[in-house]
Amino acid sequence: MSFNRIPDCILYIIMEYIPDNKGSLSMTLSCKYLKNLFYKYGYLKYITIGPLINNLYNLSINSCQHIRTLNMISVTYSCNPHYWIFEWPKTVFFNYCTFKDKINPPSLTKTETLYILNTKNTITKVNWEKFKNLKRLELSDWNIDFEGIEVCKKLVNINVFKKVNMETIPESLKRLVTNNYT
Numbered sequence: 197m198s199f200n201r202i203p204d205c206i207l208y209i210i211m212e213y214i215p216d217n218k219g220s221l222s223m224t225l226s227c228k229y230l231k232n233l234f235y236k237y238g239y240l241k242y243i244t245i246g247p248l249i250n251n252l253y254n255l256s257i258n259s260c261q262h263i264r265t266l267n268m269i270s271v272t273y274s275c276n277p278h279y280w281i282f283e284w285p286k287t288v289f290f291n292y293c294t295f296k297d298k299i300n301p302p303s304l305t306k307t308e309t310l311y312i313l314n315t316k317n318t319i320t321k322v323n324w325e326k327f328k329n330l331k332r333l334e335l336s337d338w339n340i341d342f343e344g345i346e347v348c349k350k351l352v353n354i355n356v357f358k359k360v361n362m363e364t365i366p367e368s369l370k371r372l373v374t375n376n377y378t
Contacts, residue, residue: 204233245274
């Protein structure tokens, strides 16, 4: 049986159930038809940019090319990496990044889980209006600005691992885990 007899929409659904890059790449390279299809549609599940592969230009190109299948972006040791993410996936992980400017995505994101860990600046500001789909927030930052976080109506879980100053809490919040006072 040939894959070109299966409707493309069914192949896209199958690709959604493959959990990792290794599996999706294996499927993509299994035949010429699937290679042509998924090189156009996208196949990556996650993108990791670190200190050794610190090419934020590739991050922006890959996140746009694979936005239909991309579930997670992880960035480590970068300055203002949020400027290079044009389409935000469900999970975004920033570790040891420096945010000199406000985290302000170009449009409303579909991000459900946001990690901001070990940042290197004085105050990390976030435009919470762009994160209305946020369900989980993980922080280990001394100075994060929570002003406007109440617009995150779906936010049910916040884990904070350092001292924070949180004056407003979203009504939807079911769990706040911290090792300090709030």
